[in-house]
Amino acid sequence: MHDFKYKGKELYCEGVRLSELAEKYGTPLFVYSYKTLIGHYKKLRDAFRSVNPLICFSLKSNSNLAIARALVDAGAGVDIVSGGEMFRALKTGCSPKKIVYASVGKTGEEIKEAIRKGILLFNVESIPELKLISSMAVKAGRSVDISLRLNPDVKPRTHKYITTANKINKFGIDKETVKWIANNSREFPNINIAGLHLHIGSQIIDSKPFIEAIKKTIGLIHYLRIAGVGLKWLNIGGGLGIIYNNEEPQTAAEYARSVLPLINKTGLNIILEPGRFIVGNAGVLLTRVIYVKDTARKRFVIVDAGMNDLIRPALYEAYHDILPAVKNRMPAAGLKAADVVGPICESSDFLGKDRRLPELLPGDLLSVMGAGAYGFSMSSNYNSRCRCAEVMVAGKKMYLVRERESYSDLIRGEHVPEFLFASGL
Numbered sequence: 001m002h003d004f005k006y007k008g009k010e011l012y013c014e015g016v017r018l019s020e021l022a023e024k025y026g027t028p029l030f031v032y033s034y035k036t037l038i039g040h041y042k043k044l045r046d047a048f049r050s051v052n053p054l055i056c057f058s059l060k061s062n063s064n065l066a067i068a069r070a071l072v073d074a075g076a077g078v079d080i081v082s083g084g085e086m087f088r089a090l091k092t093g094c095s096p097k098k099i100v101y102a103s104v105g106k107t108g109e110e111i112k113e114a115i116r117k118g119i120l121l122f123n124v125e126s127i128p129e130l131k132l133i134s135s136m137a138v139k140a141g142r143s144v145d146i147s148l149r150l151n152p153d154v155k156p157r158t159h160k161y162i163t164t165a166n167k168i169n170k171f172g173i174d175k176e177t178v179k180w181i182a183n184n185s186r187e188f189p190n191i192n193i194a195g196l197h198l199h200i201g202s203q204i205i206d207s208k209p210f211i212e213a214i215k216k217t218i219g220l221i222h223y224l225r226i227a228g229v230g231l232k233w234l235n236i237g238g239g240l241g242i243i244y245n246n247e248e249p250q251t252a253a254e255y256a257r258s259v260l261p262l263i264n265k266t267g268l269n270i271i272l273e274p275g276r277f278i279v280g281n282a283g284v285l286l287t288r289v290i291y292v293k294d295t296a297r298k299r300f301v302i303v304d305a306g307m308n309d310l311i312r313p314a315l316y317e318a319y320h321d322i323l324p325a326v327k328n329r330m331p332a333a334g335l336k337a338a339d340v341v342g343p344i345c346e347s348s349d350f351l352g353k354d355r356r357l358p359e360l361l362p363g364d365l366l367s368v369m370g371a372g373a374y375g376f377s378m379s380s381n382y383n384s385r386c387r388c389a390e391v392m393v394a395g396k397k398m399y400l401v402r403e404r405e406s407y408s409d410l411i412r413g414e415h416v417p418e419f420l421f422a423s424g425l
């Protein structure tokens with residue numbers, strides 16, 4: 001599942017001790033395993049080998065250039081949701097012809113730039129957006145390929161903040177409107193409807209909702225063909241769940257086995273846009289204990305990583321395993337239940353609640369597992385905390401792939417107007 005394993009008392013990332021990384025780069029620190037990252041990409045690619053899919057890595061899950069470059073180098077494309085992500089994707093050397101662009105709120109500027117660069121497909125989420133892309137395509141004198149993102153109205157069992165394919169969600173276009181667009185394509189000059197797009201949510205652990213959603217597209221594909229639309233692509237999105245705790249998600253092979261028979265019926269080229277499945281278990285957040293605080297009711301292990309570094313527990317009550325990076329004092333004294341919390345001034349600033357951990361002392365290292373996806377990419381400077389450094393390990397080698405921010409980074413671009421100094425300092 002991943003390449004973070006104990007050898008003796010020490011937790012390693014591939015061939016490197018986490019404690020060595022903490023010494024060298026400081027904490028809190030995101031650590032990524034190259035082998036795990038590429039291994040997961042290959043698992044998916046191999047499972048879908050028979051249809052030779054385009055796998056567009058969902059950059060929002062982890063936008064570090066080195067992570068994306070590693071995947072692009074292995075043959076992946078990139079799924080983007082903003083002009084900033086397009087900038088990053090192109091920096092990795094990804095061909096624009098392997099970039100797909102979703103988002104309900106693409107701005108005129110972003111659309112213009114994406115047309116100029118010649119991306120593969122816009123995943124269109126509304127009629128007003130389609131009108132804007134069309135007018136900008138006319139202005140640019142270009143024909144633009146788009147996929148219509150279908151909202152298939154299914155209800156995957158996952159956290160309510162990360163489901164996207166329900167009628168009440170803002171994403172995608174309902175079936176009847178897709179049909180209307182196809183029948184009124186003359187209203188959208190310079191637009192070529194080249195595909196259908198689905199993305200039903202994230203951290204989905206069983207294949208049923210995927211199957212249900214794809215089934216819903218099949219009738220629609222048939223309808224669109226009769227309406228004279230020359231479809232080329234079916235993008236089945238991302239959303240594959242991973243193991244954080246004791247989930248039993250479908251494997252890549254099981255997923256492929258369940259959706260391939262349906263996909264094969266469509267005769268279309270397949271795009272996948274996974275994020276979490278590829279990078280989730282390829283990263284950990286390494287953090288150091290600052291204090292152990294016992295109160296009448298609870299023990300708090302206060303660490304130097306907070307919700308600004310990993311917001312998933314605070315935002316979704318997400319579970320991340322927390323392991324000692326060095327098994328110094330093992331359970332002789334028994335495991336103790338403790339909340340692992342950060343230094344931020346919010347009660348939601350926790351990484352784990354009621355975790356059974358060995359006796360811990362200030363300076364001990366903990367590894368928060370499964371932090372590769374939606375970890376650093378959702379981090380912030382809240383409480384004026386510098387964002388973490390990121391390190392990639394490949395075998396016995398380690399590479400700093402993002403420097404830790406400094407205090408001067410924190411105030412970069414801020415200005416205090418002259419008049420506020422009038423009274424002197």
Ligand code: LLP
Nearest residue numbers: 058102199202203238239273274275276374
């Ligand atoms: N495609 C589209 C259009 C998406 O919106 C997303 C994720 C993906 C692909 C990739 O989904 P994945 O394979 O990673 O499940 N911050 C949340 C997850 C939000 C997902 C947003 N969209 C979390 O930490 O759980």
